[in-house]
Amino acid sequence: MALIEVQDLVKRFDGKEVLKGVNVLLSEGQSKVVMGASGCGKSTLLKCLNLLVAPTSGRIIFKGEDITRPGVDIHRLRQDIGFVFQHFALYTHLTVEENITLGLRKIRKMKTAAAREKAAFELERVGMFEHRKKYPAHLSGGQKQRAAIVRALAMDPAVLFLDEPTSALDPQMSREVVTVINKLYLDNITMFCVTHDPFLAKYISDSIVFMHEGVIVAEDIAERLFYEHDDPRIRQFYLSVIDHR
């Protein structure tokens, strides 16, 4: 069953069309990755899906409901979508544990003890339990991103959005994070991820969507898209990121 269905999505910023009629389908339990060069519109697409950016036209059906129609409860919608950011966006003034329990207590209305228990369980899953009392400033980039993933997951979202989750990390830390996301993938967590990283894309995706200048050019599994596709834009992109790594 489709969890998210995007139909003819268009987004314009000051007259510039960033998304030019995008159509995507994400099923429950599926993990989809969006790739493409910088400025191709992939991050905008992700932000449109939870209405952090308002689409100009088109429809987004989430759990059978058109979320682009006026009067939609934007807060309730977002509570159902976990979001992991490129630069972690952990709350600086809170410890790792407090970062996770804040949403549980204030949005999910859980009791503090129950929220802490939930946080401890989720932190254990990603090997971050011993860091729970630390502030973000005392964590490495990889640890920050793992904490950010736990913060999103603890809310039990229907889908997890990841916006360039490894782009701000060095190769060692990036591997830490890929391992964690791969574990989520193997647990059949529904994910929609935007990345430049073919290594990440390969290990966490059921299929990869390739975007170019606001348009979806191709969608396929990693092996076929990277090694067999003959579209020069895909070849050029793949070679450039491999070369960069």
Next chain:
Amino acid sequence: MTFWNILLILVKGAGYTVLVTLASIGAGLAVGLLLAVLSLVRWKTVRLLLAAYTYVFRSIPVLVLLFIVFFGLPGMGIRIPPFFSMVLCLGLVSGAYLAEIFRGAMAAVSRDEITAAEAMGMKRVQIFLYVIWPQMFRMAVPGMTNEFTSILKYTPFAYTVGIPEIMKEAMSLAALTLRGLEIYLAVGILYYLIYKVFVVSFETLEKRFRIPGLAGE
């Protein structure tokens, strides 16, 4: 009159000074916070009014404002008691400065963190209470301390409207005993002690709430 008697009267006056200072800090915080929160409103009219308020109250000397309120308003039938006149004036002026301190601190809160809170499904009030306010408050403490000590130093104006604070008592005592040097030196020392207590209290507060990675760490 012994110096001990003089000192007791001055200490009593210092009590009024502290009272005026604390009440004015409270008023200033209320005004400053209200203005800072209103600055989040995107309506142009609100923004213009806020800018006008800040501009006007930062440019009018406290003493002039106090005279307008205490001696001027009765002409319009509005009588405000001396203590409240002083607190109102200091609250309005320091509120304009504190609003700027809060606005700066608010702007220093990471946009990414606010977006993360939005993405989590928090409402605007929740974002302010749980993400912006705790960080903004901590970042504003040094500026606030500075402003609060300014309030303390403006309190001698209270003698002009008859509040028996430390300066009023000192002037009466100096006229009565002709021991001006000792009396005003004692006043200076008392002000220093009050100032020191304020600063140490705020430094303790700042250390208590200091967060690794935030400004000032």
